[in-house]
Amino acid sequence: MKKITKICCIGAGYVGGPTMSVIASQCPEIKVTVVDINVDRINQWNDSNLDNLPVYEPGLNEIVGATRGKNLFFSTEVDKAIDEAEIIFISVNTPTKTYGKGKGQAADLKFIELCARNIARVAKTDKIVVEKSTLPVRTASAIKSILDNTGNGVAFEILSNPEFLAEGTAIEDLLNADRVLIGGDDTATGKAAKNTLSAIYERWLPKERILQTNVWSSELSKLVANAFLAQRVSSINSISALCEKTDANVAEVSRAIGYDSRIGSKFLNSSVGFGGSCFQKDILNLVYIASSFGLQEVADYWEQVIIMNDYQKRRFAENIISTLYNTVSGKKIVFYGWAFKKDTNDTRESAAIYVADALLEERAEIVVYDPKVSEKQIYADLDYLNTRTPEENRRLLKVTNKPIEAIEDAHAIAVLTEWDEFKTYDWSLIFKKMLKPAFVFDGRRLLNKENMTQIGFNYYKIGES
Numbered sequence: 001m002k003k004i005t006k007i008c009c010i011g012a013g014y015v016g017g018p019t020m021s022v023i024a025s026q027c028p029e030i031k032v033t034v035v036d037i038n039v040d041r042i043n044q045w046n047d048s049n050l051d052n053l054p055v056y057e058p059g060l061n062e063i064v065g066a067t068r069g070k071n072l073f074f075s076t077e078v079d080k081a082i083d084e085a086e087i088i089f090i091s092v093n094t095p096t097k098t099y100g101k102g103k104g105q106a107a108d109l110k111f112i113e114l115c116a117r118n119i120a121r122v123a124k125t126d127k128i129v130v131e132k133s134t135l136p137v138r139t140a141s142a143i144k145s146i147l148d149n150t151g152n153g154v155a156f157e158i159l160s161n162p163e164f165l166a167e168g169t170a171i172e173d174l175l176n177a178d179r180v181l182i183g184g185d186d187t188a189t190g191k192a193a194k195n196t197l198s199a200i201y202e203r204w205l206p207k208e209r210i211l212q213t214n215v216w217s218s219e220l221s222k223l224v225a226n227a228f229l230a231q232r233v234s235s236i237n238s239i240s241a242l243c244e245k246t247d248a249n250v251a252e253v254s255r256a257i258g259y260d261s262r263i264g265s266k267f268l269n270s271s272v273g274f275g276g277s278c279f280q281k282d283i284l285n286l287v288y289i290a291s292s293f294g295l296q297e298v299a300d301y302w303e304q305v306i307i308m309n310d311y312q313k314r315r316f317a318e319n320i321i322s323t324l325y326n327t328v329s330g331k332k333i334v335f336y337g338w339a340f341k342k343d344t345n346d347t348r349e350s351a352a353i354y355v356a357d358a359l360l361e362e363r364a365e366i367v368v369y370d371p372k373v374s375e376k377q378i379y380a381d382l383d384y385l386n387t388r389t390p391e392e393n394r395r396l397l398k399v400t401n402k403p404i405e406a407i408e409d410a411h412a413i414a415v416l417t418e419w420d421e422f423k424t425y426d427w428s429l430i431f432k433k434m435l436k437p438a439f440v441f442d443g444r445r446l447l448n449k450e451n452m453t454q455i456g457f458n459y460y461k462i463g464e465s
């Protein structure tokens with residue numbers, strides 16, 4: 001088997017950064033170089049203060065601190081890294097298309113194609129090219145076609161090795177992955193490439209957890225895994241609405257069904273709606289692929305997961321408005337949390353953005369506190385929606401780093417992210433500072449209902465009447 005001494009990863013984002021850091025930490029004899037065209041991002045990865053890394057993940061600072069400058073490097077010299085490496089991971093973003101055919105559904109593969117062309121131009125020795133990004137099924141054939149037509153006689157093997165880490169637990173997920181999926185051709189060289197990549201993961205994971213498939217199964221499995229996970233959240237969220245009408249309690253229902261080992265207990269926490277850069281994007285991609293093959297019923301089936309998620313976010317915002325006597329105009333509402341889940345600074349598709357937008361349309365005055373998200377990011381998220389001018393967004397919504405002071409004279413608090421610290425707050429003190437009646441809308445089912453009502457709050461918890 002080919003001995004690997006140099007790996008390169010194109011894309012230093014939420015996947016490329018943590019994944020390569022873990023590979024570097026587990027394989028000290030392999031030089032791992034992560035490259036990106038975004039100079040600021042690379043500078044952040046190289047910042048001497050590890051608290052300034054562009055990605056916040058528990059445990060990441062320690063790993064980067066121990067490997068950076070030894071066998072882990074972050075650089076903007078893309079061509080040099082490609083030239084040196086025996087394995088090249090492509091881990092660039094694959095957002096939903098915002099233009100042209102497939103707009104709003106299909107994955108935009110322009111960054112992937114640019115990477116393939118870059119590799120084709122630079123490579124002078126044989127390479128294994130690994131799709132780490134989440135890609136529509138059959139993308140490998142496009143990459144192969146670009147790579148095989150360079151005319152410089154280099155042999156490329158293309159593998160699909162989708163990433164299953166979740167943000168907030170990325171390091172733990174990488175170190176202790178349920179499974180690693182490697183798709184590749186069933187030819188002799190394809191099998192050899194799969195084994196070469198497998199050997200890297202086998203350095204810290206049991207071989208039984210490394211699954212080998214053909215390329216198309218691997219590409220499709222990634223989309224399907226995310227679709228199934230998101231479907232569970234939408235399913236339980238649909239039931240949360242029913243619980244609120246029937247005096248059933250969604251946590252009790254989750255527990256009751258989750259004890260059935262065929263259903264399982266994970267991913268049944270009702271919430272204000274799933275966010276994150278991938279669930280919606282990947283389901284839309286699945287919907288697009290199914291409908292482009294004429295499978296409209298399949299497309300409609302999966303689209304419903306997104307429709308239910310949008311309903312949940314809207315329902316949460318509408319409940320705030322109707323509970324606050326049908327008007328939030330001029331009322332101060334404090335948001336606890338902006339990130340799409342706890343333990344990450346990522347806000348992509350966070351439910352908080354859409355809830356804020358709906359309340360701002362009703363002229364609410366919002367103050368946001370999130371322990372890891374910057375003011376700049378919060379305004380960028382709102383401005384991106386283009387619902388109102390940036391000036392209006394800044395006039396109606398303020399960002400604070402003082403969560404307790406912020407609630408002075410507030411009408412309501414909305415819990416949008418399940419940060420642990422919110423549970424430790426002195427809620428009696430918070431109650432005293434707020435206008436009465438004081439409302440808390442808990443979109444994460446984070447707080448104890450009995451305590452909150454005892455303190456005097458009008459407390460709404462998603463999925464309970």
Ligand code: NAD
Binds near residue numbers: 091166
């Ligand atoms: P990201 O936006 O955080 O990072 C992508 C990086 O690629 C950016 O820094 C960008 O500048 C860089 N890039 C784009 N084109 C480039 C080029 N031609 N050359 C060099 N660099 C380039 O994205 P991410 O969250 O890391 O996601 C990457 C892929 O992984 C996506 O396909 C996503 O669906 C998938 N994925 C993401 C997660 C997650 O938790 N975020 C988990 C599993 C899979």
Ligand code: UGA
Binds near residue numbers: 229268279
């Ligand atoms: C998800 C998948 O879990 C990963 O396996 C996958 O690799 C990744 O997408 C990806 O492809 O990007 P991530 O989005 O980082 O990971 O985080 P999750 O823990 O899956 O949470 C997604 C959203 O669902 C969050 O907003 C979370 O709050 C919400 N959620 C999750 C619920 O509302 N209820 C649950 O029970 C679980």
